[in-house]
Amino acid sequence: MNEATDKAIAKLRTTAGDAAPKSMRDAFADDPQRFDRFSARFEDVTLDYSKCAVSDAVMDGLYAVARAADVEGRRDAMFSGEKINTTEDRAVLHVALRNRSNRPIDVDGEDVMPEVNAVLDAMGQFAEAVRSGEITGATGKKITDIVNIGIGGSDLGPVMATIALKPYHDGPRAHFVSNVDGAHIADTLEGLDPATTLVIVASKTFTTVETMTNAHTARRWIAGALGEEAVIDHFAAVSTALDKVREFGMDEKRTFGFWDWVGGRYSVWSAIGLPVMIAVGRDDFGRFLDGAHAIDEHFRTAPMEENLPILLGLVGFYHREICDYGSRAVIPYDQRLSRFPAYLQQLDMESNGKGVDRDGETLDRHSGPVTWGEPGTNGQHAFFQLLHQGTDPVPVEFMVAARGHEPELDHQQRLLLANCLAQSEAFMRGRSLDEARRQLLDKGMGEDEANRIAPHRVFTGNRPSVTILYEELTPYALGRLIALYEHRVFTEAQIFGINAFDQWGVELGKELATGLLPVVEGKEDTQGHDSSTAGLVAIVRRMRGETASG
Numbered sequence: 001m002n003e004a005t006d007k008a009i010a011k012l013r014t015t016a017g018d019a020a021p022k023s024m025r026d027a028f029a030d031d032p033q034r035f036d037r038f039s040a041r042f043e044d045v046t047l048d049y050s051k052c053a054v055s056d057a058v059m060d061g062l063y064a065v066a067r068a069a070d071v072e073g074r075r076d077a078m079f080s081g082e083k084i085n086t087t088e089d090r091a092v093l094h095v096a097l098r099n100r101s102n103r104p105i106d107v108d109g110e111d112v113m114p115e116v117n118a119v120l121d122a123m124g125q126f127a128e129a130v131r132s133g134e135i136t137g138a139t140g141k142k143i144t145d146i147v148n149i150g151i152g153g154s155d156l157g158p159v160m161a162t163i164a165l166k167p168y169h170d171g172p173r174a175h176f177v178s179n180v181d182g183a184h185i186a187d188t189l190e191g192l193d194p195a196t197t198l199v200i201v202a203s204k205t206f207t208t209v210e211t212m213t214n215a216h217t218a219r220r221w222i223a224g225a226l227g228e229e230a231v232i233d234h235f236a237a238v239s240t241a242l243d244k245v246r247e248f249g250m251d252e253k254r255t256f257g258f259w260d261w262v263g264g265r266y267s268v269w270s271a272i273g274l275p276v277m278i279a280v281g282r283d284d285f286g287r288f289l290d291g292a293h294a295i296d297e298h299f300r301t302a303p304m305e306e307n308l309p310i311l312l313g314l315v316g317f318y319h320r321e322i323c324d325y326g327s328r329a330v331i332p333y334d335q336r337l338s339r340f341p342a343y344l345q346q347l348d349m350e351s352n353g354k355g356v357d358r359d360g361e362t363l364d365r366h367s368g369p370v371t372w373g374e375p376g377t378n379g380q381h382a383f384f385q386l387l388h389q390g391t392d393p394v395p396v397e398f399m400v401a402a403r404g405h406e407p408e409l410d411h412q413q414r415l416l417l418a419n420c421l422a423q424s425e426a427f428m429r430g431r432s433l434d435e436a437r438r439q440l441l442d443k444g445m446g447e448d449e450a451n452r453i454a455p456h457r458v459f460t461g462n463r464p465s466v467t468i469l470y471e472e473l474t475p476y477a478l479g480r481l482i483a484l485y486e487h488r489v490f491t492e493a494q495i496f497g498i499n500a501f502d503q504w505g506v507e508l509g510k511e512l513a514t515g516l517l518p519v520v521e522g523k524e525d526t527q528g529h530d531s532s533t534a535g536l537v538a539i540v541r542r543m544r545g546e547t548a549s550g
């Protein structure tokens with residue numbers, strides 16, 4: 001572990017004990033400038049962290065931690081193509097995928113930008129040809145539906161972005177299959193016409209069992225309806241493993257590559273974004289990349305005190321390490337961001353859910369928290385109970401647009417905004433016992449009854465939240481929002497001292513999945529497995545009528 005970071009964190013802990021506001025309600029009452037002091041802006045995005053228990057001294061302590069952990073130096077190393085993913089010996093260059101300035105970025109002495117631009121161009125031509133009907137299915141019919149088959153990073157980003165950009169869809173309908181559960185592909189293909197469907201198989205490795213199993217099911221579906229020779233016209237592939245794509249029998253002209261320096265969870269900007277591009281078109285996909293690039297430039301150049309991803313990262317680190325909050329809730333008051341929390345779960349937890357530092361030493365501090373969430377206002381009618389009154393405070397991250405895409409329903413957007421802002425105010429202010437009692441008495445309740453009920457209606461308040469406010473959820477704004485979170489995760493990882501870019505924990509799942517299959521199939525016995533696993537396998541086989549004792 002880095003000694004300088006340890007020292008800065010120890011100092012911050014003391015500072016926070018002495019100088020963090022004990023009551024945020026009082027802090028707001030005492031300082032009318034609090035919002036101005038603890039919020040930052042980039043273009044039309046406002047990051048408000050004033051409803052967190054920070055003070056100037058705490059923020060200075062956090063900047064000192066970031067400096068000790070060399071966040072800025074490591075950021076520059078990432079942007080310059082250094083192999084900062086040391087356990088896989090890879091550069092980390094999702095930023096090159098949206099490097100709209102075309103500034104050269106070298107990996108092993110070679111500029112990656114020409115290749116990046118060539119794939120983007122090929123994707124654009126293919127996407128537009130599918131959208132216009134120039135590329136058709138085997139029978140000459142226009143493609144009306146695309147089915148993306150992928151999982152993890154080859155699914156979550158495209159699904160999330162496709163849902164988010166619904167107002168911009170003017171291409172074929174996009175569907176997504178990820179789960180190996182046959183129900184997923186069966187339900188998705190039901191009602192689709194093979195003659196007008198294009199299947200995109202998206203897999204960085206082209207070996208992931210879920211994706212390959214679903215790809216073979218889709219292949220049978222196409223071949224069964226249109227004949228084996230039609231398969232080539234109904235499939236496209238996205239992968240870094242071009243040899244494996246060839247083995248599957250895909251057309252090379254419909255194969256779009258990317259590179260080992262793009263992590264799965266950072267790949268929506270690459271050819272993995274093809275379904276998004278087909279749905280919204282090349283130009284809007286370009287605007288999505290532009291938005292991310294704008295945040296990249298801001299992250300690369302803005303001073304820490306004004307740097308939104310760094311500030312979001314510092315607040316996140318503060319909540320995790322100093323305040324000891326084990327999770328954070330991401331609540332978009334934006335229905336079209338309904339899959340953003342799921343997307344962030346992979347981005348955040350696959351990156352920062354680590355137990356050893358970059359040198360392989362066991363961490364003696366926290367790494368990343370649990371990230372979870374659901375859109376508001378729905379969450380308000382479910383888990384907000386715990387957020388307001390539960391015993392474990394959970395910092396909340398709200399995001400909301402000033403304007404929706406439905407001018408005729410603008411009164412609903414105002415209601416949404418009011419809910420979002422009211423919730424963050426309520427988390428901060430709370431309601432004291434006295435206030436609760438007085439409210440009940442004002443409603444005409446008797447004194448004894450008011451005394452009995454009031455404690456149940458107390459809200460401790462002082463519960464932290466961050467609000468990210470933007471004008472409208474455009475492709476550009478979505479690109480910015482995702483990149484903001486990517487660099488937040490990066491910032492936190494540097495302070496935690498971990499490698500955010502490997503994922504050995506989830507890769508274990510890939511090994512385990514196939515290991516037990518022969519046992520479930522009855523081809524191997526349960527010897528060597530624990531009694532729980534053996535017992536459950538035995539029940540499964542009995543229930544499926546696969547053993548005599550069934």
Ligand SMILES: O=P(O)(O)OC[C@H]1O[C@](O)(CO)[C@@H](O)[C@@H]1O
Nearest residue numbers: 152153154203204205208264506
């Ligand atoms: O794109 P692939 O190679 O099919 O992998 C899918 C996902 O699997 C993981 O490696 C582990 O689940 C993720 O990181 C990745 O996004």
